Amino acid sequence: MQKLTTQAEWAARAQEVLPAGGFGNFDHSVFIKEGKGSRVWDEDGNEYIDYLIGSGPMLLGHGNEEVLEAVYEQLPKGMTFFANNAAAIELAEEIISATPCGEQLRYVSSGGEADMYAIRAARAFTGRDLVVKFEGGYHGMSAEAQMSLAPTKLVNFPMAVPDSAGIPESVRDQMLIAPFNDFDYIRSLLVEYGDQVACIIAEPLQRIIPPAPGFLELLREEADKYGIVLVFDEVVTGFRFAYGGAQELYGVTPDLCTQGKVIGGGFPLAATVGRADIMAHFDKAKVGAEGWLMQLGTLSGNPVAAVAGLKTMEILKRDGQYDRLRQIGQRIIDMTATELNAHDIPHRIVGDQTLFEVVFTERDVSDYRDVLKADAQKGAAYNKVLREHGLFKSPGKTYPSLAITEADLDQTHAAIKAAAAHIAEG
Numbered sequence: 001m002q003k004l005t006t007q008a009e010w011a012a013r014a015q016e017v018l019p020a021g022g023f024g025n026f027d028h029s030v031f032i033k034e035g036k037g038s039r040v041w042d043e044d045g046n047e048y049i050d051y052l053i054g055s056g057p058m059l060l061g062h063g064n065e066e067v068l069e070a071v072y073e074q075l076p077k078g079m080t081f082f083a084n085n086a087a088a089i090e091l092a093e094e095i096i097s098a099t100p101c102g103e104q105l106r107y108v109s110s111g112g113e114a115d116m117y118a119i120r121a122a123r124a125f126t127g128r129d130l131v132v133k134f135e136g137g138y139h140g141m142s143a144e145a146q147m148s149l150a151p152t153k154l155v156n157f158p159m160a161v162p163d164s165a166g167i168p169e170s171v172r173d174q175m176l177i178a179p180f181n182d183f184d185y186i187r188s189l190l191v192e193y194g195d196q197v198a199c200i201i202a203e204p205l206q207r208i209i210p211p212a213p214g215f216l217e218l219l220r221e222e223a224d225k226y227g228i229v230l231v232f233d234e235v236v237t238g239f240r241f242a243y244g245g246a247q248e249l250y251g252v253t254p255d256l257c258t259q260g261k262v263i264g265g266g267f268p269l270a271a272t273v274g275r276a277d278i279m280a281h282f283d284k285a286k287v288g289a290e291g292w293l294m295q296l297g298t299l300s301g302n303p304v305a306a307v308a309g310l311k312t313m314e315i316l317k318r319d320g321q322y323d324r325l326r327q328i329g330q331r332i333i334d335m336t337a338t339e340l341n342a343h344d345i346p347h348r349i350v351g352d353q354t355l356f357e358v359v360f361t362e363r364d365v366s367d368y369r370d371v372l373k374a375d376a377q378k379g380a381a382y383n384k385v386l387r388e389h390g391l392f393k394s395p396g397k398t399y400p401s402l403a404i405t406e407a408d409l410d411q412t413h414a415a416i417k418a419a420a421a422h423i424a425e426g
């Protein structure tokens with residue numbers, strides 16, 4: 001019988017061909033071989049309940065039969081054309097009708113690109129350069145987005161701290177960094193710089209931190225006051241928080257938003273979406289060569305991704321899907337609170353029912369610096385026990401999927417119970 005390659009062997013091979021031996025920042029020792037429904041299996045044969053769901057896209061779970069069927073139907077017809085295709089137009093129509101700010105959209109292949117173009121479009125539209133970004137906010141890997149994403153050196157606001165080498169200082173000088181959920185700070189920042197600011201870019205729920213009541217409304221008011229483009233990064237929240245995303249759930253409509261993850265049904269597809277007068281900057285015939293924003297991508301509007309996204313959205317639109325997703329999330333939140341409280345372990349469960357995380361802290365979490373003050377060691381120990389008990393998740397987020405079953409919830413509860421007991425032992 002052929003010997004299987006173990007994860008350790010794969011990891012050694014990965015080290016040879018990939019810097020740091022992996023694709024990004026997720027644990028490089030794990031090699032996922034297969035996913036089906038709510039579960040994934042690694043190359044050593046370990047089975048897990050998947051709360052990572054591909055970092056968000058697999059909201060329906062893995063290998064959804066209807067999505068597979070749509071993809072199988074498309075594959076023999078062609079995988080990519082560069083030219084327009086009907087499936088991507090239908091998907092655009094669906095995204096636009098679902099999204100409160102949606103009038104037109106531009107496709108790209110990743111959420112980070114969608115954010116980069118949203119910022120660029122805001123600059124083209126306003127003729128201004130400055131960008132307001134929140135400390136700890138994640139908007140992909142562009143030079144602007146790499147400012148004060150996860151700084152360990154905490155400087156005075158609004159000074160930006162680059163999280164990556166290779167970014168010219170001039171980019172830093174175009175960024176104004178603010179603390180999330182700080183009403184007074186935003187007001188005073190804009191009194192000083194408001195008429196030079198092209199956009200405010202925000203995750204409506206920043207990583208796991210919900211907006212304080214009224215905070216998104218304040219951003220809307222202040223953006224209007226100074227003619228600033230308000231951008232909501234809905235790469236995570238789009239089609240997850242509600243069919244119309246966080247802007248529907250919270251009732252605040254930005255000028256532009258970015259969509260990714262769920263809309264590609266597990267394939268690479270994302271979009272910059274929003275007001276037609278801003279999106280007009282992608283159209284030379286409308287704005288002329290001076291105002292035009294050149295934007296191309298080989299796989300943009302890819303038909304395989306488009307049919308997968310369309311089918312995913314058709315399923316999400318069916319009665320009760322979001323209620324069910326929220327119920328699953330709430331059950332996990334409740335069992336977590338019960339088990340941690342049973343041992344009097346100080347914590348906060350931060351987020352939304354559709355994505356959340358336990359933070360080991362005695363204080364409420366309302367911005368990035370509050371998360372930094374939490375007990376990261378306890379978090380790591382807790383996550384380690386969850387993994388040992390068959391839960392697969394990122395260290396910073398729990399993503400429930402619609403594929404989670406009662407049996408999964410029972411096993412999840414047992415894992416959480418064990419992790420809480422472990423933390424209590426110290």
Ligand SMILES: Cc1ncc(COP(=O)(O)O)c(C=O)c1O
Pocket residue numbers: 055109110111112113115138139140141203233234235236260261270
């Ligand atoms: C809020 C947010 N914006 C943008 C991105 C970047 O998306 P992508 O990884 O598709 O470039 C992510 C990725 O996790 C995200 O969470």
